[in-house]
Amino acid sequence: METKLAQKDITTRYTNLINNMTLRTVHEVWESDRTGKIDSISLAGGVNHVDPAVGKDVFVQLIAMAVDRADFLDIDLSRITPSETVKHLRAVVSKSPHRPTPIDDKKGVRG
Numbered sequence: 001m002e003t004k005l006a007q008k009d010i011t012t013r014y015t016n017l018i019n020n021m022t023l024r025t026v027h028e029v030w031e032s033d034r035t036g037k038i039d040s041i042s043l044a045g046g047v048n049h050v051d052p053a054v055g056k057d058v059f060v061q062l063i064a065m066a067v068d069r070a071d072f073l074d075i076d077l078s079r080i081t082p083s084e085t086v087k088h089l090r091a092v093v094s095k096s097p098h099r100p101t102p103i104d105d106k107k108g109v110r111g
Contacts, residue, residue: 014098018045019082022063022091027077030069042066047100060100065091 005013026041046061067089075085086093092103 011096011098015093016082018063018093018097019086021045022065023077023080023082023085026065026067026072030072036069038069040066040068041072046102049100060094060102062094062097062100062103063091064103065089 022043022045025045026043029038029041042065044061044064046059046063048057048059050056051058063086065086071089075088077085094101094103
């Protein structure tokens with residue numbers, strides 16, 4: 001039997017997915033950089049979808065983050081709340097990523 005999720009649950013799950021994937025991606029890049037050549041990472045994530053207003057494929061940026069290695073490696077990922085960590089790292093995150101609503105990145109992202 002199928003159970004329909006409440007809109008709030010859908011929003012929360014989608015936002016959590018974006019936060020977790022962003023942190024995991026940054027973590028994996030540094031984990032794979034065994035020689036320590038990467039000092040900072042700038043990451044932009046989003047989704048491709050059909051814009052219902054014009055019927056065309058578009059890319060909507062939902063998150064942007066820039067972070068230095070030392071700042072990120074100072075975080076104990078086993079004890080965090082991803083949304084708080086993304087906020088702590090000053091990421092720019094969509095206010096409604098499940099819609100999808102693009103981020104406002106006019107001011108840029110600084111790590």
